[in-house]
Amino acid sequence: MKFFVDTADVDAIRDLADTGLVDGVTTNPSLIAKSGRDFVEVVQEICDIVDGPISAEVTATEFDAMLEEGRKLAKIHKNITVKVPLTRDGLKTCKALSGDGTMVNVTLCFSANQALLAAKAGATFISPFVGRLDDIGTEGMQLIDDIVQIYANYPDLKTEVLVASVRSPMHVLEAAKIGAGVATLPPDVLHAMFKHPLTDKGLDAFLADWQKTGQSIL
DSSP, X not given: OEEEEEOOOHHHHHHHHTTTOOOEEXXXXXXXXXXXXXXXXXXXXXHHHOOSOEXXXXXXXXXXXXXHHHHHHHTTOTTEEEEEESSHHHHHHHHHHHHHTOEEEEEEEOSHHHHHHHHHTTOSEEEEBHHHHHHTTOOHHHHHHHHHHHHHHOTTOOOEEEEXXXXXXXXXXXXXXXXXXXXXXXXXHHHHTTOOHHHHHHHHHHHHHHHHHTOOOO
16 A cells, blocks of 8 residues: 655655655645645645655636646646546536546545546546545445445556545554555654554563663664
8 A cells, every 4th residue: 555645734745755755745735725836836845855756736626727727737837737627627628638638636536436537538637535435424444345346346547546634543443454455644644653562562662671781782
C-alpha cells in the first residue's frame, strides 16, 4: 500500500518524507487555507520535497473553468495530480485532463456507482471518504470493499483506490486488508502507526539493561 500524507503543512511533509514512508501528498482548498500561504507557492514547495503524485484541487465548479484551472495546475510540476469533485462537470474535466496525459484524482466519492463512473472517465485515483461516511452511521470500509471488488472485475480500469478521510490507524489496517492501493493520512494518523505500548516497554527494558553494562557503542 502507498501512503500519501494529507496536509499542506510543508514542515510536517518534510519531516515525514525523511522517513521514506511518503509516496505522495494530497491537499485541498481547506488545507491550503489553514497554511495561510500562497496556493501555488505551497504546491510547488511540496513538489520539491516529495517525488510522487501531489494532488492540487480546482476551485471552479463548471467544466470550462475547471478545465482551465486544471491545465494551469498541471503546469506547476510533472507530479501534479489535478483534483476534481465527483460531479458531472468534474468527470468531464477528468476525461479531458486524462486525455492530456495529466493525472487526475476524483474526490468526494461516497458510492461505488460514483467510483465506477470516475474510472470510466479516466481517473488516476478515486478518493472515497470513509470517515465522513462513518460520521453519518454508514460503514465507510464497506464502500472501499465494494470499489476494490468492482475494479478487480474489470482489468481495463486502471484507477487506483485512494482511501481518504482516514481518522485512525484502524482505517489504514482495514483498507490494506481489503486491498486498496493507497491511503492518504493526516500526519497525526501516520505518527500513531509507529506507536505500540509493548514497543515502548521493550525499548525501555533494553536501554535499562544496556546502561547497567557501563558500555558505549561510540
